[in-house]
Amino acid sequence: MSTTRSITIVGAGVAGLTIGHQLRQNYQVTVVERNDVVGGLARTWHYGDFHFDVGPHRFHTENPKVAQFIRDILQEDAIEIQRKSGARMFGKFHEWPLRPTVLLAMPFSTMFRASKDLVFKEHLDGESFEADVVNKYGRTLYDIFFKPYTEKFLFYSPSELHRDWARAGVNRAIIDKRASADSLWNLLKTTFMPKPVETTFLYPPHGVGRFADRLSESIQASNGQVLLGSQVSAIETSGNRIVAINVGGQRLPVQNLIWTGPMNEVTRLLGITGLDLEYLSTIFYNLELKRPDKMDFQWTYYGGDEIFSRVTTPSAFAKTTLPTGKGALCVEMTCREGDERWANPEKYTDAIIKDLVRTKTIDSAADVERVHIECVRNTYPIYKLNYLGELKRSLGELGKYSNLLLAGRSGRFWYNNMDHSIGQGLTMSDKILRGSVLSQIDDSADREFWATEDDGDVEIREEEIAEPLDEPKA
Numbered sequence: 001m002s003t004t005r006s007i008t009i010v011g012a013g014v015a016g017l018t019i020g021h022q023l024r025q026n027y028q029v030t031v032v033e034r035n036d037v038v039g040g041l042a043r044t045w046h047y048g049d050f051h052f053d054v055g056p057h058r059f060h061t062e063n064p065k066v067a068q069f070i071r072d073i074l075q076e077d078a079i080e081i082q083r084k085s086g087a088r089m090f091g092k093f094h095e096w097p098l099r100p101t102v103l104l105a106m107p108f109s110t111m112f113r114a115s116k117d118l119v120f121k122e123h124l125d126g127e128s129f130e131a132d133v134v135n136k137y138g139r140t141l142y143d144i145f146f147k148p149y150t151e152k153f154l155f156y157s158p159s160e161l162h163r164d165w166a167r168a169g170v171n172r173a174i175i176d177k178r179a180s181a182d183s184l185w186n187l188l189k190t191t192f193m194p195k196p197v198e199t200t201f202l203y204p205p206h207g208v209g210r211f212a213d214r215l216s217e218s219i220q221a222s223n224g225q226v227l228l229g230s231q232v233s234a235i236e237t238s239g240n241r242i243v244a245i246n247v248g249g250q251r252l253p254v255q256n257l258i259w260t261g262p263m264n265e266v267t268r269l270l271g272i273t274g275l276d277l278e279y280l281s282t283i284f285y286n287l288e289l290k291r292p293d294k295m296d297f298q299w300t301y302y303g304g305d306e307i308f309s310r311v312t313t314p315s316a317f318a319k320t321t322l323p324t325g326k327g328a329l330c331v332e333m334t335c336r337e338g339d340e341r342w343a344n345p346e347k348y349t350d351a352i353i354k355d356l357v358r359t360k361t362i363d364s365a366a367d368v369e370r371v372h373i374e375c376v377r378n379t380y381p382i383y384k385l386n387y388l389g390e391l392k393r394s395l396g397e398l399g400k401y402s403n404l405l406l407a408g409r410s411g412r413f414w415y416n417n418m419d420h421s422i423g424q425g426l427t428m429s430d431k432i433l434r435g436s437v438l439s440q441i442d443d444s445a446d447r448e449f450w451a452t453e454d455d456g457d458v459e460i461r462e463e464e465i466a467e468p469l470d471e472p473k474a
């Protein structure tokens with residue numbers, strides 16, 4: 001084993017830790033993480049016997065290599081759970097993906113208009129999310145669900161967003177292949193089919209963060225370092241190489257740098273200006289309840305005028321996430337880092353509890369025993385209409401540094417899931433071990449919504465996973 005070569009990884013999320021884990025035998029690995037715990041967006045907050053993830057998190061993948069890796073890491077620390085999620089629309093809770101009950105709950109006039117959309121198809125040109133949804137589902141469903149939900153969630157109108165937002169978000173939410181949603185016809189057709197076979201997921205009994213804990217432990221067991229509470233605040237360069245980073249006033253020399261933090265942060269630290277890549281942030285209200293949960297959906301989208309967009313029920317993932325006889329809810333309210341919500345999140349607690357009661361998610365405000373508020377930056381990259389051009393420009397500028405590699409959800413400005421970040425980490429570390437120059441490692445094959453022209457096909461295709469590795473370049 002050689003310890004002369006070293007690699008510094010910024011970010012202890014699943015992408016950074018997967019890479020660190022895979023390289024730990026061949027490189028001296030240092031992981032630098034600004035939070036006090038590992039896991040990034042896939043961490044778990046532990047408050048006594050209550051364990052809350054960052055919203056809903058469960059492992060699912062169609063990539064056999066990733067599935068095996070997840071099982072190898074979690075070993076006995078994983079249970080299999082059935083999928084059960086919901087959506088609140090037209091004043092009622094429904095199963096998600098949508099089942100016939102949602103159509104019955106629609107006011108007759110809405111159903112009539114939605115059906116008319118099928119016959120008199122409107123066609124919008126362009127690459128916007130609005131065009132994508134209107135062309136697939138019709139103007140009526142766009143007006144009553146997609147537009148208000150998107151504006152509430154992202155603070156942008158679908159007309160200002162790129163259609164990749166639909167490809168990555170809406171399409172991926174419909175994991176069950178029989179519940180294809182590439183057109184309103186298919187949505188209706190599959191909605192009336194018999195209930196599809198349930199998909200199963202893996203979940204660690206005390207929260208998803210266990211996966212990151214295990215990776216971090218194995219890196220440290222191989223003499224690697226995981227530095228917590230350590231934010232990178234400056235990057236030093238020499239010509240086309242990064243030579244050091246600054247962490248808490250301390251200069252750390254760098255041979256190879258893998259960056260999984262936000263792309264707009266690494267460009268700022270390198271003095272690259274004029275790029276327009278924006279991320280959404282989220283405030284999580286983790287509620288301890290005096291009584292067991294009423295809801296058994298793992299998560300529920302709220303499509304009405306509630307202040308929040310989604311509610312997760314940890315007990316529906318595993319009863320081991322909370323004490324017996326209690327309940328727990330994780331309520332998500334999106335915001336922008338630095339805005340009024342971000343600055344004063346506690347001001348919204350009463351409104352949230354009121355909306356939970358109004359929507360019959362809980363019976364009464366008195367059921368809430370304690371609220372823990374957690375503010376998380378960079379939860380989603382925002383795919384504005386100009387995002388592809390900005391992303392290309394950004395990658396072009398950053399590609400000039402030969403020993404820099406961007407990875408992960410925020411690092412690649414990629415609206416993805418854990419399995420994508422893990423799969424990308426496995427592919428990238430294979431390429432590094434085969435000698436690829438960091439700046440030349442590409443990730444475009446990992447993005448299923450870039451790789452296909454067929455909007456309805458959201459599966460990760462086998463040939464993309466088994467993509468041959470680059471020959472060593474250096």
Ligand SMILES: Cc1cc2nc3c(=O)[nH]c(=O)nc-3n(C[C@H](O)[C@H](O)[C@H](O)COP(=O)(O)OP(=O)(O)OC[C@H]3O[C@@H](n4cnc5c(N)ncnc54)[C@H](O)[C@@H]3O)c2cc1C
Pocket residue numbers: 010011012013014015016032033034035039040041042054055056057058059060230231232233260261262265379380407408409410416417418419421
């Ligand atoms: C609400 C929500 C629900 C989700 N549900 C699911 C789900 O059910 N299933 C699923 O598979 N996926 C889900 N995902 C997606 C999943 O969380 C991500 O795909 C995955 O965790 C991304 O991992 P990552 O390592 O790429 O990035 P991150 O987890 O973002 O890791 C990046 C790390 O870099 C650190 N960092 C940033 N800047 C600096 C700096 N300057 N210095 C030091 N450290 C820095 C951050 O603190 C962070 O820990 C969900 C995401 C969200 C937001």
